[in-house]
Ligand SMILES: Nc1nc2c(ncn2[C@@H]2O[C@H](COP(=O)(O)OP(=O)(O)OP(=O)(O)O)[C@@H](O)[C@H]2O)c(=O)[nH]1
């Protein structure tokens with residue numbers, strides 16, 4: 530699962546990306562991968578896993594991860610330019626969700642490409658570019674299908690055409706595709722196009738350091754930016770986050786205390802992006818390892834087992850499940866069993882956020 534960081538030029542994308550890389554990237558993989566230095570595998574912070582690690586103190590802690598890519602800048606009209614089209618859009622199309630950085634910080638030394646600070650305008654510019662780009666793809670495909678449908682009288686083509694027309698009508702009314710509802714068939718037909726306006730979007734207001742204490746006011750003020758499906762808005766200072774991330778652990782805590790913050794805003798952002806992707810963690814815990822595994826919401830126990838190893842999926846017998854809160858309170862599997870809160874679940878059980886699971890299997 531990969532998230533692309535986008536935004537207008539000089540909005541703070543790379544600063545945010547560096548904060549992510551310093552804060553929680555897996556060392557050996559940071560900066561490697563297809564996109565060169567632009568890809569970072571980032572650990573998802575989860576206090577529940579920390580608690581499990583306390584309970585199983587001999588164990589190694591393995592966090593869930595997601596990947597972030599610093600995709601680069603976008604400016605007004607840029608998706609219409611040749612060359613840029615291919616690179617930037619191919620990069621955005623290949624991600625599962627986007628973090629859109631909007632510049633809110635004032636800084637005379639850093640010119641804003643539009644000449645002033647206005648986050649709503651900047652978001653509109655970006656959405657507009659995405660919209661135009663999706664429309665261009667739709668129009669191409671629709672005109673081809675319209676010819677085919679006359680020649681071939683094929684039901685499949687008719688249905689694809691209908692789905693694409695539904696999308697193009699929405700875009701012409703300036704409605705991003707993520708705001709529409711799709712049947713399973715439509716969703717399947719559209720998947721391959723990887724439409725930009727269909728991607729979940731996390732809007733990050735990159736605020737000045739003097740504004741970080743106003744997080745809740747900002748959230749209210751800019752709530753409208755997050756209207757519609759699969760859109761979330763939050764504020765942070767990319768610059769401050771990257772400074773915090775570069776501090777050694779002990780100094781970091783002191784620094785945060787001085788600023789009156791419990792947890793870096795970056796952690797919240799990572800958790801939000803994980804959630805936006807429709808992902809949840811389940812845990813495994815033992816003397817060797819406590820670990821968070823990533824699955825999509827609504828995953829069956831048998832498929833969840835497959836995340837760990839294909840043998841577990843193939844030879845699945847049952848899942849022994851306890852809610853994190855109960856294990857945390859009772860402190861051991863044995864006590865959970867005693868109290869009757871350790872449940873036996875079959876292959877069709879839908880795994881819940883925070884389930885601690887031991888799989889029984891036989892191959
Ligand atoms: N004062 C202030 N400056 C910031 C903040 N975030 C980023 N900057 C500065 O803004 C400039 C641009 O930041 P980058 O992170 O390089 O922005 P970018 O979006 O990656 O820029 P491009 O890749 O060129 O589009 C740098 O000089 C940063 O130091 C902030 O929160 N406050």
Ligand SMILES: [Mg+2]
Nearest residue numbers: 542543601602
């Ligand atoms: Mg950059």
